[in-house]
Amino acid sequence: MANDTLLEVKNLKMYFPVTSGLFMQRRVADIKAVDDVSFDIKKGETLGLVGESGCGKTTVGKCILQLHRATAGEVKFEGTDLCKLSNKDLRPLRQKLQVIFQDPQDSLDPRFTAADIIGEPLKIQGLTRGREYRERVSEVLNIVGLAPYMADRYPHEFSGGQRQRLGIARALALRPRLIICDEPISALDVSIQAQIVNLLDDLQHEFGLAYLFISHDLSMVRHISDRVAVMYLGKLVEVSDRDELYKKPLHPYTQALLSAVPIPDPAVEAKRLVIVLKGEVPSPINPPSGCVFHPRCPKRFDLCSAFIPPLIDLGGGHHVACLLYSPKQ
Amino acid sequence: MSTLLEVKNLSTYFYTQDGVVKAVQDVSYEVAKGETIALVGESGCGKTVSALSIVRLIAEPPGKIVSGQVMFDGTDLLKLPQDDIREVRGAKISMIFQEPMTSLNPVLTIGRQLTEALELHQRMNKKEALKEAIRLLKLVGIPHGERRIKDYPHHFSGGMRQRVMMAMAISCQPQLIIADEPTTAVDVTIQAQLLQMIREITDRLGTSVILITHNLGIVARYASRVYVMYAGRIVEHGPAAAIYHNPRHPYTVGLLASVPRLDEARKMRLEPIKGQPPDLIAPPVGCAFCPRCSQADSQCQTNGHQLVEVEPGHFTACGVVCKEARYG
Numbered sequence: 001m002a003n004d005t006l007l008e009v010k011n012l013k014m015y016f017p018v019t020s021g022l023f024m025q026r027r028v029a030d031i032k033a034v035d036d037v038s039f040d041i042k043k044g045e046t047l048g049l050v051g052e053s054g055c056g057k058t059t060v061g062k063c064i065l066q067l068h069r070a071t072a073g074e075v076k077f078e079g080t081d082l083c084k085l086s087n088k089d090l091r092p093l094r095q096k097l098q099v100i101f102q103d104p105q106d107s108l109d110p111r112f113t114a115a116d117i118i119g120e121p122l123k124i125q126g127l128t129r130g131r132e133y134r135e136r137v138s139e140v141l142n143i144v145g146l147a148p149y150m151a152d153r154y155p156h157e158f159s160g161g162q163r164q165r166l167g168i169a170r171a172l173a174l175r176p177r178l179i180i181c182d183e184p185i186s187a188l189d190v191s192i193q194a195q196i197v198n199l200l201d202d203l204q205h206e207f208g209l210a211y212l213f214i215s216h217d218l219s220m221v222r223h224i225s226d227r228v229a230v231m232y233l234g235k236l237v238e239v240s241d242r243d244e245l246y247k248k249p250l251h252p253y254t255q256a257l258l259s260a261v262p263i264p265d266p267a268v269e270a271k272r273l274v275i276v277l278k279g280e281v282p283s284p285i286n287p288p289s290g291c292v293f294h295p296r297c298p299k300r301f302d303l304c305s306a307f308i309p310p311l312i313d314l315g316g317g318h319h320v321a322c323l324l325y326s327p328k329q
Numbered sequence: 330m331s332t333l334l335e336v337k338n339l340s341t342y343f344y345t346q347d348g349v350v351k352a353v354q355d356v357s358y359e360v361a362k363g364e365t366i367a368l369v370g371e372s373g374c375g376k377t378v379s380a381l382s383i384v385r386l387i388a389e390p391p392g393k394i395v396s397g398q399v400m401f402d403g404t405d406l407l408k409l410p411q412d413d414i415r416e417v418r419g420a421k422i423s424m425i426f427q428e429p430m431t432s433l434n435p436v437l438t439i440g441r442q443l444t445e446a447l448e449l450h451q452r453m454n455k456k457e458a459l460k461e462a463i464r465l466l467k468l469v470g471i472p473h474g475e476r477r478i479k480d481y482p483h484h485f486s487g488g489m490r491q492r493v494m495m496a497m498a499i500s501c502q503p504q505l506i507i508a509d510e511p512t513t514a515v516d517v518t519i520q521a522q523l524l525q526m527i528r529e530i531t532d533r534l535g536t537s538v539i540l541i542t543h544n545l546g547i548v549a550r551y552a553s554r555v556y557v558m559y560a561g562r563i564v565e566h567g568p569a570a571a572i573y574h575n576p577r578h579p580y581t582v583g584l585l586a587s588v589p590r591l592d593e594a595r596k597m598r599l600e601p602i603k604g605q606p607p608d609l610i611a612p613p614v615g616c617a618f619c620p621r622c623s624q625a626d627s628q629c630q631t632n633g634h635q636l637v638e639v640e641p642g643h644f645t646a647c648g649v650v651c652k653e654a655r656y657g
Contacts, residue, residue, distance in 0.1 A: 052516035194601030262546025
């Protein structure tokens with residue numbers, strides 16, 4: 001089983017310093033954006049990472065890509081710990097690790113043509129030249145469903161959905177193994193979202209890609225993921241097989257999150273009981289003691305504010321960080 | 330229920346360098362007293378413009394309300410002089426916008442922004458207005474109102490700002506609230522809090538609500554009647570149950586099929602609507618949805634379609650679904 005693992009994240013921590021003072025920048029606190037997060041992704045698998053804004057899910061993605069250098073922990077990709085590599089040594093590995101961003105409007109250079117955007121990574125990696133280069137560019141355009149004659153267009157000449165296809169094409173150009181998809185559909189219209197999700201699905205089957213699919217849309221995550229990890233305030237609260245998680249969510253936060261998703265059917269909605277959480281997500285500078293979710297938790301009891309619940313294995317790959325559950329012996 | 334607002338054949342165009350954008354074309358809808366209706370559609374379909382046109386918040390130029398009537402409590406708002414429409418805005422019809430950080434004034438305290446409307450419309454003095462502002466903050470679930478009225482918008486979180494917007498919207502006890510994507514910028518757990526609060530307060534005060542959103546789930550939870558917009562026109566409308574359980578227009582059918590549902594078995598593949606929304610400067614001749622429609626026939630390319638009643642209260646503008654709907 002072990003050599004099935006493509007990516008292994010172990011005890012990842014990313015703290016951002018909060019400084020104070022005009023001349024002497026003193027470090028007065030830390031924003032614990034990611035605090036002791038561990039998970040793995042297998043070859044060809046999709047792991048969904050869900051949570052509310054500010055919970056650290058994008059930071060996890062950036063730490064994997066080494067766009068943030070983690071404060072502590074390991075990011076092992078095909079057995080190599082990326083955190084220990086220098087930028088120079090990382091470069092050849094970046095071929096295998098690519099990213100798709102949320103807003104294609106902001107993540108594509110407006111002065112580059114589609115061909116330049118897709119070709120840039122090929123040039124940087126020094127992979128192809130001349131005719132081969134042009135052939136690869138039109139091949140990738142074709143794969144994502146854009147016509148080769150669009151190669152000379154600029155990003156503003158594409159629609160939102162097409163721009164996201166371009167973002168996907170750029171990620172695909174280097175034939176990666178893992179793509180971090182950071183909210184790839186949230187900026188798109190409902191009728192276009194399904195097109196992009198289907199495209200990601202097709203590409204996964206064709207090229208054996210693994211995805212880390214970061215999103216706050218729980219219905220889409222269920223559709224695309226094999227396993228799902230739920231994050232809250234920098235910590236993983238539940239990791240499980242997709243069907244298991246949606247059928248039997250264990251952590252009170254996951255339960256509330258799922259019940260808050262409105263279902264497009266008035267008859268179903270009229271009968272549904274929605275768990276409305278009180279209050280808001282606390283600040284990661286000064287997180288609550290014990291379980292970070294306890295101030296909002298409808299099922300909290302006195303121990304919750306004193307003990308930090310570890311992520312325990314309940315068997316069958318279902319992990320939860322909550323004092324209500326005890327590990328399976 | 331008596332009708333509070335009736336929009337009749339409203340058309341709003343924008344005159345740009347590239348041509349005339351027909352953002353809203355021949356749109357009619359009505360809102361009864363105490364009712365919540367929803368305008369649903371994708372970005373650029375004209376749902377916001379059609380609602381902004383009610384209170385004439387269309388920048389002129391480039392925009393222009395070219396035709397139509399907006400009957401509110403017996404008067405046509407489109408014919409009112411400027412001074413009188415200002416009496417309506419905020420007092421009788423108020424709005425909640427999507428992004429509270431851009432719709433609240435960053436250099437004024439929350440207290441000042443709340444009391445402004447109270448002093449203007451309710452003719453309160455400063456002291457009364459301040460007291461009322463604190464009461465309103467409590468009503469929308471912001472504790473320590475006495476202290477928080479001195480805070481600026483950036484002191485509040487996204488969800489809290491949207492609560493402040495809600496407090497402003499209800500401050501003059503309006504008869505109608507236009508909520509334009511009120512929860513799109515916030516998280517799903519905060520969304521549940523806010524929508525529940527909006528419903529509780531409007532139920533208690535008997536306020537009508539026009540809910541503008543692209544989220545079909547929210548509509549199912551909160552609206553009694555639904556208007557589906559596509560490319561500036563209403564393509565289907567009716568009671569929420571009819572729209573969700575018996576959608577007739579291929580666009581509505583496609584939209585509902587394209588979103589995965591948590592309460593249903595997971596599908597192997599999503600069913601997207603092919604293609605993309607049309608350019609409103611040069612929309613397709615005939616039915617605007619025709620290029621993306623799987624049921625379209627040759628007549629759809631040349632003929633537009635009228636809304637036809639397919640079952641009591643349920644109207645659809647599709648010539649294939651209702652043959653008698655063809656004209657032109």
